[in-house]
Every structure is written in C-alpha cells, then in structure tokens.
Amino acid sequence: MRILGIDTSCDDTGGAVVEDGHKVLSNVIASQYEAHDRFGGIVPVIAAREHTAKINFILELALEKARISFSDLDAVAVSHHQGLMLSLVVGVSAAKSIALACGIPLIGIHHLEGHIYSNLMGRSNELRFPFLCLTVAGGHTLLLKVISHGTYELLGHTRDDAAGEVLDKVARHLKLGYPGGAAIERLAEKGNPNAYDFPRPLINRPDGEFSFSGLKTAVIAAIDRDPDLNQADLCASFQQAIIDLLVSKAMHIAKEHQLRQITLAGGVALNTPLRKALQHAAKVHACEIFTPRSDLCMDNGAMVAGAAYFLYQERGADSLNIGTRANAPLGTTGVRYRHESKYK
Amino acid sequence: MRTLVLDTSGPFTTVLITEDYQLSTSHILRDRPAEHLHEQIHASLENLCITPQDLSQIAVVIGPGSWTGLNIGVTAAKTLAQILETPLIPIYTLDALAASCAKPSWTLMNAGRNQCYYARYSTSDSQEMAVDPIDTVIQQILADSNSVYVVEYGDTFKERFTGNDKYLSMDRLPPEALIAALKTSGSIEGADIKSLTPAYLQPSHVEQDASH
Structure with missing residues (x-):
C-alpha cells in the first residue's frame, strides 16, 4: 500500500511516499528558515504563504523521487491536528484535492502520532506494545505509554516550555541560528559539561513532569552576565542539564510502569549525546532504546504516511470534511497533554 | 468545456461548475467553508453525474481577499489542476467585481x-x-x-x-460575475500551475510592521 504523506503543521513543507508503513520511497522537505529568520521566530501568516507557494512542488518532487505518479497512490495522509492552524489548512486542502481527484482514501493524522510512529516504521516486529515514547520537539516534551495502535496514556509532560523550544531560544540568544538544538550540539562538542552548574528543575520529583523555563532563564542570565563567556562550555553545560532531565524522567517512568522498551521521537531525537545518554542509562536499567532514522526525526511527511498505514487499518478513512485543530486530544483515549484552555 | 470555479476569497465560499460558460450548478457555503470546500466540490460533481476527470479546466479566485481563504482555495485548485492535468485560470477579485x-x-x-x-x-x-x-x-x-x-x-x-x-x-462574488471574469481571464498550464500564488497584493501585517 503506497501512501503519500503530507505535513505542513509548522514551518516545513513535507511530502513523502511510503510503502506498507516502512519502505520510504521518498521524503522531501522544503525549509522556510530564511523566510522567518529576520523575525526571530516562526510567523504563522508567513508560514502559511510559504506552504501555499511550495506545496505543489513538494508533491511533484515526492512522486518523482518515488518514481510513481498520482495514479499509483493507494491513499493520502495529512497532519490535520496539532500545529499552526494557518499552516495545517494548506496541507489539508492539498490532501483533500488529491483524495478527490484520485478517488483514494483520505487519512487525517495527529502530528504527534507521526512522531510516535516514526519509531515503528520498519520496526513493528521488534517493538511490542506497550512501550514508552519520549517525544522531544520544538513544541512538545512528553512521555506517553503506547498501549496499542492509536491508544496512548500520558505519563508525563512539560508544565511550561518544551525542551526543543528552550534549545531554540538559547541558540537565538547566542545568535547561533536555527534549529537551535543542532547549533548547540556542535558547540557543546568542544565544551565542558560541568563548567556551569545549571538548575535541573523537578529532577528529584518522582514523576514524569518536566519544567524547562527556569533552566532557560538561568542560561540566558549567564549569557547576559558575561559577554566574553566560553560559548562551548555554556552550550555543553546547558545541553547536559537538558539531557539529565530527559533521561532521568524517562528512566523513572519506565521503571515505575515496567516498560522495557523506550522510543525517542521528535527533532531533539537527533541529538547524539542524548541518544548516547539514553543508551547508557538503558543498560543500567535493563531497558532497550529505539531511536528513529535520522530523516524521520524532524517534521516530515514520511512519518505521517507511516502512521497512516497502521492507523488506517484500525480506524479506516476520514471524510472529505475533516477539520484542522491547533491543539487536539491524542488517540482513542483523547489524551490531553496541554493546558485545558488550549482545547476549547 | 466544463469549468470548476472556486471562490474562497471572502466570508462565503462559492463552488460552481459551468459548461461552455453557462452555469450548471452553483453552491454557496456559509458555515466553515475551509472544512467543507472539497465535500461541496464532490457533491456538485455528483449532482451533475460527472467525475473530476470530466472537468476541462479549474478556475480559482486568487485575491485580494482573506489570507487563509485564498491559501486554501488556491492550494485546492492548483492541486486539482496538477493531478487532472487541466489548465488553471486565476481570477482576480477586483476583476470579478468589475464584471458585475x-x-x-x-x-x-x-x-x-x-x-x-x-x-x-x-x-x-x-x-x-x-x-x-x-x-x-x-x-x-x-x-x-x-x-x-x-x-x-x-x-x-x-x-x-x-x-x-x-x-x-x-458580500460575495455572484456566479454571473465569476463567469464573466472567467471569460476574460487568461489560463496557465503545465509547470506554471505549481508556482501560482494568491494575489495578496501586500506583505503580511508582520512584515509591514517590521519595515516601519
């Protein structure tokens, strides 16, 4: 089954073709970094305009690289929940036109399910339900128990900023560019992770709750205090604090809920020291760590097509009138991982 | 020659189909047009007992108008024209008004x-x-x-x-105005379809603020 996956949830326009949920025939992404750079953050109206300008090129390229045409598709999947409303509607409009013109099923996917399923793609035989998924991205930091296809239980999340968001903000403060995580990781390689003693909020609390805003404030204050600081040392210490928080909470929750398999998902899953720290901790706790292929970590269309393959078998197709939601409960149990006011 | 015409530039969304510039069917969506645009296209085609493949061209109002509405309508129309390999006709809002x-x-x-x-x-x-x-x-x-x-x-x-x-x-572009504008608007074809963007006519408010 060949599924075209589309993701326009934030600032990247992604299109991909995936066969049977694991074989990535193509995965193309148009970045909008330059359009937003001078504003110091993603501007939703500009993101929507860029998606509209690029989406049809991305669709053509995704098919071309997969060496197929629209008529060879068996279904089209699109992120319709979770993200910027103005951006989501562009991908959804394209996906609906494809479903309509090709006469194929339309599958709406919660953007976070795409990230969760990036680990299952090609590994559905090794990973067994239930398992723990640590999703760390620009907009999310959460621990989910993946009970079965499309069914999740929230075991922890951030009460303020997401880890990826904090990495981006500190990188911007240091004028390191975007995405912040990669820039900080490069600098941190040459730095001393013990040079600064940054706070690790809530690390001793016996639960899955994260908090990163205090850490962000401390790091930014350190930067402002000393214009001649050693950036490599600062980045290494800051990154270490984030890694310590993520690893300790994930291990605590895995142990408490007796989950032996832990998956890492989201853009921050690309961070090599985080992967290594998780692997190391997993050995101690007799757990197994799964990380997605690197091309499936950042927002992309392939993870959407991958999730759609599994979830279509559970839930079937959606109708042409599916809507978009910036924040939507996740999965069959309607997991709410943001403040209640976000879901109104 | 059958043309599907989409207008998502304002508070109402119009879906109409013409045959040789004669109106075959027209429908106005007043509620949540973004969600129901494609469902209406599907219903309009079914009413006429035709399929998307029976359309010979796609026309779309490209602006100026609602930023998000235009993004939805132009993306829908470009993608249909790309798959069905038909010409795409951009209609300017102001031209359609003048045609009335x-x-x-x-x-x-x-x-x-x-x-x-x-x-x-x-x-x-x-x-x-x-x-x-x-x-x-x-x-x-x-x-x-x-x-x-x-x-x-x-x-x-x-x-x-x-x-x-x-x-x-x-409060909306009437079908007659859309059809009149359709007759006088030029079409784009092939590779040019992908690069069509809405006629926003001005930068976003964020860019305007930044330039001041």
Whole structure:
C-alpha cells in the first residue's frame, strides 16, 4: 500500500511516499528558515504563504523521487491536528484535492502520532506494545505509554516550555541560528559539561513532569552576565542539564510502569549525546532504546504516511470534511497533554 | 468545456461548475467553508453525474481577499489542476467585481489597517490593482464618481458613498460575475500551475510592521 504523506503543521513543507508503513520511497522537505529568520521566530501568516507557494512542488518532487505518479497512490495522509492552524489548512486542502481527484482514501493524522510512529516504521516486529515514547520537539516534551495502535496514556509532560523550544531560544540568544538544538550540539562538542552548574528543575520529583523555563532563564542570565563567556562550555553545560532531565524522567517512568522498551521521537531525537545518554542509562536499567532514522526525526511527511498505514487499518478513512485543530486530544483515549484552555 | 470555479476569497465560499460558460450548478457555503470546500466540490460533481476527470479546466479566485481563504482555495485548485492535468485560470477579485456592472467603474475592498485594495476599469482596459490609504482612494473615486460605477466587496465604505446611486456593495462574488471574469481571464498550464500564488497584493501585517 503506497501512501503519500503530507505535513505542513509548522514551518516545513513535507511530502513523502511510503510503502506498507516502512519502505520510504521518498521524503522531501522544503525549509522556510530564511523566510522567518529576520523575525526571530516562526510567523504563522508567513508560514502559511510559504506552504501555499511550495506545496505543489513538494508533491511533484515526492512522486518523482518515488518514481510513481498520482495514479499509483493507494491513499493520502495529512497532519490535520496539532500545529499552526494557518499552516495545517494548506496541507489539508492539498490532501483533500488529491483524495478527490484520485478517488483514494483520505487519512487525517495527529502530528504527534507521526512522531510516535516514526519509531515503528520498519520496526513493528521488534517493538511490542506497550512501550514508552519520549517525544522531544520544538513544541512538545512528553512521555506517553503506547498501549496499542492509536491508544496512548500520558505519563508525563512539560508544565511550561518544551525542551526543543528552550534549545531554540538559547541558540537565538547566542545568535547561533536555527534549529537551535543542532547549533548547540556542535558547540557543546568542544565544551565542558560541568563548567556551569545549571538548575535541573523537578529532577528529584518522582514523576514524569518536566519544567524547562527556569533552566532557560538561568542560561540566558549567564549569557547576559558575561559577554566574553566560553560559548562551548555554556552550550555543553546547558545541553547536559537538558539531557539529565530527559533521561532521568524517562528512566523513572519506565521503571515505575515496567516498560522495557523506550522510543525517542521528535527533532531533539537527533541529538547524539542524548541518544548516547539514553543508551547508557538503558543498560543500567535493563531497558532497550529505539531511536528513529535520522530523516524521520524532524517534521516530515514520511512519518505521517507511516502512521497512516497502521492507523488506517484500525480506524479506516476520514471524510472529505475533516477539520484542522491547533491543539487536539491524542488517540482513542483523547489524551490531553496541554493546558485545558488550549482545547476549547 | 466544463469549468470548476472556486471562490474562497471572502466570508462565503462559492463552488460552481459551468459548461461552455453557462452555469450548471452553483453552491454557496456559509458555515466553515475551509472544512467543507472539497465535500461541496464532490457533491456538485455528483449532482451533475460527472467525475473530476470530466472537468476541462479549474478556475480559482486568487485575491485580494482573506489570507487563509485564498491559501486554501488556491492550494485546492492548483492541486486539482496538477493531478487532472487541466489548465488553471486565476481570477482576480477586483476583476470579478468589475464584471458585475457596466464600465467605466471602480472596484474596491477593505485591506485592513486603513488601507484599501482598488482598481479603475475604463471602457477598454483596467488599471493596475493597487493598495493605498483609504482616504486617498476614496477621494480619487469621489472626484470621478458622478459618471462611473463603484463596486465594493463588503460594505465598510458604504457611508462614504451615501446618495450615490451607482455605488454597489457585494458580500460575495455572484456566479454571473465569476463567469464573466472567467471569460476574460487568461489560463496557465503545465509547470506554471505549481508556482501560482494568491494575489495578496501586500506583505503580511508582520512584515509591514517590521519595515516601519
């Protein structure tokens, strides 16, 4: 089954073709970094305009690289929940036109399910339900128990900023560019992770709750205090604090809920020291760590097509009138991982 | 020749199908047009017992108008034309307004932030569409308005034209106006379809603020 996956949830326009949920025939992404750079953050109206300008090129390229045409598709999947409303509607409009013109099923996917399923793609035989998924991205930091296809239980999340968001903000403060995580990781390689003693909020609390805003404030204050600081040392210490928080909470929750398999998902899953720290901790706790292929970590269309393959078998197709939601409960149990006011 | 025409530029969404410029079916969506646009296209095709493959061209209102509405409509139309390999006809909102009355005329619509989109249509050809401060535009029109029609998309400036019996306010582009504009708009084909973008006519409010 060949599924075209589309993701326009934030600032990247992604299109991909995936066969049977694991074989990535193509995965193309148009970045909008330059359009937003001078504003110091993603501007939703500009993101929507860029998606509209690029989406049809991305669709053509995704098919071309997969060496197929629209008529060879068996279904089209699109992120319709979770993200910027103005951006989501562009991908959804394209996906609906494809479903309509090709006469194929339309599958709406919660953007976070795409990230969760990036680990299952090609590994559905090794990973067994239930398992723990640590999703760390620009907009999310959460621990989910993946009970079965499309069914999740929230075991922890951030009460303020997401880890990826904090990495981006500190990188911007240091004028390191975007995405912040990669820039900080490069600098941190040459730095001393013990040079600064940054706070690790809530690390001793016996639960899955994260908090990163205090850490962000401390790091930014350190930067402002000393214009001649050693950036490599600062980045290494800051990154270490984030890694310590993520690893300790994930291990605590895995142990408490007796989950032996832990998956890492989201853009921050690309961070090599985080992967290594998780692997190391997993050995101690007799757990197994799964990380997605690197091309499936950042927002992309392939993870959407991958999730759609599994979830279509559970839930079937959606109708042409599916809507978009910036924040939507996740999965069959309607997991709410943001403040209640976000879901109104 | 069958044409699917989509208009998502304003508060209402119009889906119509014409056959050789004669209206076959037309439907206006008043509620959540973004969600129901494709469902309506599907229903309109079914009503006529035809499939998407029976369409010979796609037309879409490309603006100016609602930022998000245009993104949805233009993306829907481009993608349909890309798959069905049909020509795509971009229709300007102001041209469709002008097509609804005799020329010479002025067409205008609120652009927000004290600005106004407008164009003047002489008996032969049209002036370039532009966006300028409301007062400048209205003064220009009033100096000229005794003999020409003034068509506004919406009714923001209605009071400024009180007593002018050639002022018309429209809350949507009527099917006749869309069809008339369709006849006079050029089509794009092949590789050019992918690069069509809405006629926003001005930068986003964020970019405007940044440039000040």
